[in-house]
Amino acid sequence: MRLLQTLAASFLLGSSLCGATGTAHKASREPIAPKVFIVSMFEPEAEAWWNIPEFDLLAHNITLPGLSPLYPDVHCTEDYEICQLITGESEINAATTVTSVAFSPLFDLTRTYFFIAGIAGVSPKKATTGSVTFARYAVQVALQYEIDIRELDSNYSTGYIPQGADYPDQYPTSIYGTEVFEVNAELRTIAADFARKANLSDSATAQAYRKHYATPSGKFKAATLGPSVLECDVATSDVYYSGNILGSAFENTTKILTNGTGDYCSTAQEDNATLEVLLRSSARKLTDFSRIIVMRTASDFDRPYPGSSAVYNLLYADQGGFSPALENIYVAGIKVIEGILDGWHTTFSAGVEPTNYIGDIFGTLGGTPDFGPGRKQALVDSGAFKKRSVSRRLSRRG
Ligand SMILES: *[C@@H]1O[C@H](CO)[C@@H](O)[C@H](O)[C@H]1NC(C)=O
Ligand SMILES: *[C@@H]1O[C@H](CO)[C@@H](O)[C@H](O)[C@H]1NC(C)=O
Ligand SMILES: *[C@@H]1O[C@H](CO)[C@@H](O)[C@H](O)[C@H]1NC(C)=O
Ligand SMILES: *[C@@H]1O[C@H](CO)[C@@H](O)[C@H](O)[C@H]1NC(C)=O
Ligand SMILES: *[C@@H]1O[C@H](CO)[C@@H](O)[C@H](O)[C@H]1NC(C)=O
Ligand SMILES: *[C@@H]1O[C@H](CO)[C@@H](O)[C@H](O)[C@H]1NC(C)=O
Numbered sequence: 001m002r003l004l005q006t007l008a009a010s011f012l013l014g015s016s017l018c019g020a021t022g023t024a025h026k027a028s029r030e031p032i033a034p035k036v037f038i039v040s041m042f043e044p045e046a047e048a049w050w051n052i053p054e055f056d057l058l059a060h061n062i063t064l065p066g067l068s069p070l071y072p073d074v075h076c077t078e079d080y081e082i083c084q085l086i087t088g089e090s091e092i093n094a095a096t097t098v099t100s101v102a103f104s105p106l107f108d109l110t111r112t113y114f115f116i117a118g119i120a121g122v123s124p125k126k127a128t129t130g131s132v133t134f135a136r137y138a139v140q141v142a143l144q145y146e147i148d149i150r151e152l153d154s155n156y157s158t159g160y161i162p163q164g165a166d167y168p169d170q171y172p173t174s175i176y177g178t179e180v181f182e183v184n185a186e187l188r189t190i191a192a193d194f195a196r197k198a199n200l201s202d203s204a205t206a207q208a209y210r211k212h213y214a215t216p217s218g219k220f221k222a223a224t225l226g227p228s229v230l231e232c233d234v235a236t237s238d239v240y241y242s243g244n245i246l247g248s249a250f251e252n253t254t255k256i257l258t259n260g261t262g263d264y265c266s267t268a269q270e271d272n273a274t275l276e277v278l279l280r281s282s283a284r285k286l287t288d289f290s291r292i293i294v295m296r297t298a299s300d301f302d303r304p305y306p307g308s309s310a311v312y313n314l315l316y317a318d319q320g321g322f323s324p325a326l327e328n329i330y331v332a333g334i335k336v337i338e339g340i341l342d343g344w345h346t347t348f349s350a351g352v353e354p355t356n357y358i359g360d361i362f363g364t365l366g367g368t369p370d371f372g373p374g375r376k377q378a379l380v381d382s383g384a385f386k387k388r389s390v391s392r393r394l395s396r397r398g
Contacts, residue, residue: 031105035340036081067085113293122266127232129210139367175382177362188380200228202324234265281299283365
């Protein structure tokens with residue numbers, strides 16, 4: 001397997017680098033085995049890591065088939081210890097790009113730490129703009145039925161209803177397998193502790209804007225404080241939503257899908273897609289699902305401050321969080337990368353053993369999921385066995 005992979009790598013290397021903009025891979029033609037692979041979603045997140053004193057990611061640009069037309073290259077440092085891919089935004093781009101890398105024979109990713117490092121929306125109930133969040137669960141919150149609120153019976157609290165369910169607060173009975181991913185909680189805490197060594201950036205605009213979230217009840221107190229490092233979970237949705245009701249609906253979805261353990265605080269458009277690919281490649285021992293860090297820095301609030309509107313929050317407010325969020329990808333993220341490299345021989349080469357379940361709702365990587373209905377029922381609900389939910393769905397679809 002390894003030999004085949006190496007041979008294939010040498011072969012592909014020869015041809016695929018012909019069109020590469022960068023320098024050719026080292027003469028040995030061993031697969032590239034980075035210690036850290038930074039996963040950026042779009043150019044501003046990627047640039048946060050360029051022209052920094054610690055390392056030069058633009059030393060090698062490697063053109064790889066299957067990457068985004070906007071971001072056709074993987075970038076690596078001179079010694080290939082650190083590489084970066086740029087997925088392009090949204091779930092489809094994330095899945096396609098990460099697949100191209102994870103299954104490429106150019107790389108040996110069996111000991112690589114995947115460091116998802118992007119900006120995100122943030123719940124003012126949990127944190128403020130500029131904050132740095134580390135997730136254990138990634139939840140695909142919009143993978144649901146949806147009815148426009150104007151056509152909804154008045155007794156529904158949201159137009160989102162889990163698939164195969166009748167009410168918004170029910171557990172879904174139609175399972176796709178990407179609803180929830182759980183990553184290594186030990187590693188998350190280690191990474192967050194590294195990040196806590198950083199002095200986070202902030203902006204005067206963000207400081208002024210945050211004050212709007214002060215209320216007598218203090219329900220958005222977290223939003224009024226300065227940026228901090230937190231451990232809380234990320235929602236994935238292609239739909240870029242805004243407002244108290246959708247914020248509350250997806251908070252609830254996170255709770256339901258993680259059986260009460262998930263703690264929704266940030267929202268972005270890619271992580272579940274990236275994690276599904278890393279799950280599938282880990283199932284084939286090409287990557288290691290216990291070596292994933294999901295870091296999201298807060299660029300804007302997911303809902304308006306009291307007295308303003310969801311539309312204003314989304315389209316017009318100058319929240320001031322975009323720049324500090326981008327800066328903090330580097331400011332906090334560099335501590336994580338240095339921590340991994342400094343501790344490579346003592347800790348990270350061998351890996352950090354998770355004590356929590358890691359993987360998906362099906363238990364694809366082994367172990368027993370601590371969320372979802374259990375492996376067997378989840379497979380039933382996916383339609384893999386008996387068609388309870390499918391026949392139900394079909395009967396509904398008429
Ligand atoms: C890699 O690409 C970047 C632009 O994306 C460029 O600035 C850099 O010089 C390239 N590196 C090499 C080695 O060609
Ligand atoms: C709302 O009321 C309708 C009609 O009584 C009922 O069928 C439906 O289940 C109710 N939905 C919720 C979410 O309570
Ligand atoms: C996204 O990933 C998280 C965990 O990382 C998981 O909890 C969630 O269900 C996933 N959502 C989707 C839609 O795939
Ligand atoms: C953070 O700022 C404080 C005070 O300015 C300084 O003492 C400390 O060294 C800084 N820490 C880092 C990691 O830069
Ligand atoms: C979320 O759950 C809470 C508690 O059950 C409920 O009061 C609220 O209406 C729900 N939010 C939405 C949008 O359904
Ligand atoms: C999660 O909640 C669902 C629905 O209530 C339940 O069927 C399932 O057994 C729970 N799973 C775990 C692991 O507790």
